[in-house]
Amino acid sequence: MSLHPTAAHRLVAAMPEALLSRFARQRLLAGFLVSAPRAKPDRILMLREGRIRVFVANEDKELTLAYLAPGELFSTHTGAYLRCESESELLSMPVAEFARTMANEPGMLGLIMPVLGRILDNSIALIEDLAFRDVAGRLARFLLVAARQGNRVPQGVQVTLDLSAGEIAQLLGATRQTVSSLLSRMEREAIISRPGRKQLVILQADVLLRWQEGEAAEAA
């Protein structure tokens, strides 16, 4: 079992094997649609291995709300789609049974709150993006948030991006083409540099801050 060590630690600390064994266990292939809006009955899911994307969609477009990592719990009742991004091992239990048997186990709140809080934070940021920002502003915000996990280097802040331009576009409600051309423009204007395929250095965070507030359009 190749669980992420921190997540595995949280799981083991919070849930004895006797509790884990009450969940149904499934091994799923990449691309499997775990849940669609209005699927019944509502279930609590715990990802043990792999990666799941939480998203909303219509016929034309998909918008990513979050990626779930091993050790994280989620519920199917939110009206979002859940799809395996890679081969995954998933535990699940009907919500009603979870509420009856496990909701008062010590540590359960600490296991559920972080992921629910993170998805809520992402959702609120996405609402602000859609309501208040153009795509350049959204991309600037996205890079500034990523920079918080980055490393300070002489030229600026180095960020590792695990997502493709298409995946970033789905997080921002934009097209892949727009994201790619905005990244090229940022490079041309020396706001960022891209030393490697998944590496990006933010050279001028102050310019990104102004883009976030809507100045990219004016400067274009």
Next chain:
Amino acid sequence: MSLHPTAAHRLVAAMPEALLSRFARQRLLAGFLVSAPRAKPDRILMLREGRIRVFVANEDKELTLAYLAPGELFSTHTGAYLRCESESELLSMPVAEFARTMANEPGMLGLIMPVLGRILDNSIALIEDLAFRDVAGRLARFLLVAARQGNRVPQGVQVTLDLSAGEIAQLLGATRQTVSSLLSRMEREAIISRPGRKQLVILQADVLLRWQEGEAAEAA
């Protein structure tokens, strides 16, 4: 103390007075801004009395995510604004202290999950609105959701609306004028009727369903 009976019951069941007394207690006037984005330190809030609006905003526009009711808990760290809509009594505690002293109290998960889940649901619905629907489609969705709490009458489903056109507009990312004129159009086309100031009857839910999918613009 005029707590909503169900909420008060939940509070009392879940939190003995000894726990409640560890929260700081404030009495706040209508209009008081309880929290703004990036306010520190993060606090857990419990509304005992009154009504709080959770919203995001820029210079031009506000978008409502939810209204908190008595007995509900929330945290200030989400990046949303929190403002008292009426005179309110509020309990609060720093998140770090909450996590240390109360997170493992029995019943705490059941107290926090419903409101967090509801705000997450609202947020996801709002994202779908902003990304996928015109304002007519958003208003149709809003009325169909309200109809779930409505009463069946011979002509259709009667709904009590506690919100003004302006408040509905802020829930949908629209202007008050647009919402008012869409409601008038719905009335003119006998999709709804409005027998009283806060009363609305949905006469043709099937038409609202088609509006929700974007047909209002075509039919206009």
